[in-house]
Amino acid sequence: MNRSTLLECDTDMGVPDSDKLFRFVVHGILLNAIGAGGLLGNALSVLVLSRPQMRSSINCLLVGLAACDTVLIFTSVLLFGLTAIYPYTGALRYYYYHICPHLTPYAYPLANVAQTMSVYLTLIVTVERWVAVCHPFRAKALCTSSRARWYVLGTAIFAFAYNAPKFFEAEVVPEGDPEAGEVIYCVQADMNFRTDKYVIVYIHWMYLVVMYIVPFSALAALNACIVRQVHRAQAERARLSRVQRRELGLATMLLVVVLVFFLCNLLPLVTNAFEVFLGDAFDNLDPLVKTTNLLVTINSSVNFVIYVIFGEKFKRVFLKIFCAGRVRPRGLRDSPEHTRDDSFASCGERMSLRLARNGTLRRSEMRSTRINRPRRAASPAPTVYYPAPTPSTDVSLASSDAPPSAVRWNGNSRLHF
Template identity: 85%
Template sequence: MNASLECDTDAGVSESDKLFRFVVHGVLLNGIGAAGLLGNALAVLVLSRPQMRSSINCLLVGLAACDTALILTSVLLFGLSAVYPYGGALRYYYYHVCPRLTPLAYPLANVAQTMSVYLTLVVTLERWVAVCRPFRAKALCTSARARWYVLATAAFAFAYNAPKFFEAEVVAVGDPAGEHVYCVRAAAAFRTERYVAVYIHWMYLVVMYALPFSALAALNAAIVRQVRRAQAERARLSRVQRRELGLATMLLVVVLVFFLCNLLPLVTNAFEVFLGDQFDNLDPLVKTSNLLVTINSSVNFVIYVIFGEKFKRVFLKMFCAGRARARAGRESPEHTRDDSFASCGERVSLRLARNGTLRRSDARGARVARPRRASPAPTVYYPAPAPSTDVSLASSDAAPPAPPPARNGNSRLHF
């Protein structure tokens, strides 16, 4: 293959720029992306278990799927294509495979990015309802509604990013009948100056940053106030209330990581919108932003393991048989079944046992009183007063705190 054939965008690129791209995308993005794909796959396996079924976990499964799609497209668009310019390997992929993937992979990456941002917002909204409006949680926070929330977010993401399917075009450089390479360039007839100013810059700033960031900040501020108020009364909280407290705290960590990973993309986009040509060399910031997006999409599994007690327990039962057997003596099957990662009005972790009229006969025919379980008590969220329980509260039915995680955001994607 003729090594002199190249795209216009490759001409005049310095060795230092090639090295920076290779380190940031070729090494870090590919490595973190591979770990993120494994972590998201494990997260989906754990969150999909029957004992983990809840509205928040349904949302987190959708978030993990979006993050997986975003990582895959980022690796295909940026990670693998960063190897050839510096190291000389993967030339065929760089000039033949990647250009033909870009018109489809690039808009899909933006769809996954949009879904990730707004599913993070939906997860936060769900936690706000459970923590600050507990009496509406049972109606609003259900698995069936959570599936509709994911579908609605997907529909919005595809509708908003539909124009991106027409932004790029592929051209052949060289002899089309002989030796040639493929290059990607912007569709000049479609990407007019007004289109770039309104849709690429301003709408991106408002839809992807201003609106979700403002809503996330307001909702999490309310959650933090409620968490602090509950922590002051922690000794009087029920087990269910303490579980909700731990869940809210864990999701605050997820949102904090989202903010940190999206801060640089926000600054970069603001530079493009307000300062324009005064910042011509934004390429290093854009490449670093894409790396931060991949990091944000890859770390949720780690947060779940660190802060999610039930997630960690189920994960160890699935993949660490030794630990599972060690815990089996201390936990009954019903304990694991009732302890919900996020109850949100669907799961009941406390059951009341009381003396009822049911009786059974012993071996000698005598009638013996037999405790009867009452119907499940509704989940109570802090800071509501702890539910009164009978002294015969079944300890094997009480569920330890459980934690679910939530999400992620993303940075701007460029090609």
């Protein structure tokens, strides 16, 4: 049986070759390639962010965000990436007509759940940074790891509750004659469940409000406050403490995350508005829908790259895990922040106080990188150097009046179908 006589679903009939080619390039090539990189990047993000030295409320939220993005990428590849191959190339026919139709009633709602969680976890991350940057005295009580876990759990409950109706929207219908030798399965909307009122209220308006208007408005307002505070802090950066500078750097990194979120979800917002206000005329904008699915996948795949570029601590821990300490970020080789925060080692420098000839204490710096120095076996206390007695000085008095040993001090979008 040649391809022209194979059974097809009604939705596959009459599709122009140009649309098949566009879908193959956007979904079959780009979405699959970016999704594969995103799955690897999110796995590395979870590995780094879950390290003991990275434990914090914000990193707990970022782990939850990476997990949601992983589910979103995986379901997008199953629903869009792999299914774009057969209509143009003829490969993966069994997956297209037998496996994917049975996955769709479950993968489609899970994709929407993951997308909802991703949007609102991004909002919660922004709220957490707003508290830490604009209200630092309240951050200790509000921004804790235990609270962050509850935020992730609450977001998951909300996402499943909001997207619960989507589990009943699709049904699988067999096509063909078993006696003729071939049966295919097609996915279609359950018209008894997806009534016109349901589509207008839930699919269009509630989606526009819950997934775009509310989170986008809150993100815009909160990030405006954060940007203003960061701009003020930049002017006084020299007077900031190390902890304040780290919070400032973390806020900048998350601002980039939110900016990418806005850019990747702007076109999905526009297409959803077109769908609400244009109605049936929106069917002519199908290439925009395919592009929005790609942008949503990109948004879920690039956070690891942002963490590596803008997150200094993330970069240090990542290199420590995979380079075993042989490679360090340039410019951070001997900084106290590098050693104290992340590896729980001592500070980068040791300070020793020695007795000077004039009876005062002199501070001398000794680099911590001087290793393999011979140790004295006589006493664990550091050696104290006394002034040599002059010929006219009583040696016994000089030794009896000598002070005790010197002190040494050692200082961390929417998925369209």
